[in-house]
Amino acid sequence: MKPLACVLLWLCLAVHAGAQPMGDPSPLQYRSAAEEARFHALTAELRCVQCQNQSLADSNAQIAHDLRREVLKLMHEGRSDAQIKQFLVERYGAFVLYRPQMDAGTALLWFGPGILLLIGAVVLVLHVRRRARALPVSNDEDHSQDERPW
Template sequence: MLVLVVPTLVLAQATDTVAPPQFTDRAEARRFHALTEELRCVKCQNQSLADSNAAIAQDLRQEVLDLMRQGKTDAEVKHYLVARYGEFVLYRPRVEPTTWLLWFGPAAVLLVGGFVVAGIVRKRGGNRQAAAAVDEDQEW
């Protein structure tokens, strides 16, 4: 029974292999790869468009290539994708009011943490000096 089931399972798997894009020259290939490395897959979230195997990533790679061949600049291609999918599609979002927390949040947390630690250390240092002064005044 197992001998009959295994071959059908192998044949039942999807075989949607997409052919890699055909570039007109090396400059187009380099530009395409650079762009797809800078863009994030909207489904995988932690993979670039170049690394993702998701169906939407394949569609977006084709869209990027089509926009490049229409004569769009890298900035125009990115702007097009941001307009459709939001700022999340960029690995390096622009610095603007809506992304200030993303850019400056870690530094602010670090700064606040430093002030908290400094306050705790200062408070403990003051308590030790007061305790030492009390011990010196006592007679044994």
């Protein structure tokens, strides 16, 4: 019976070790409906730094909860949307923005997919042309001997 108790104890400890600390469970407090609409619009434009495929508004990750509180705190301090975005970019990089500004550092984000698509199209065209040249030209006479009537 002791080995089973030890296994259960280790499982409980393992579950506890993977748990995230709980953040502030109180709901966000908005000063007005306009502030709430601005908050939701702003968090929809920001990417969760943990999930990466979800907006800050949609993510349930603990860091997303913390960042939403931070965004609201910055709004209460009177910062503009641009200042809040700049704060998050300085902290987490341009990846936090769904639509990063066009500059030398983000050119690959803007043009990378198009460049990869163009390279793929060129490779495909070159491959098809090489295969077309490599195939022997067939004459109808050569195939007439291979055909069997059924």
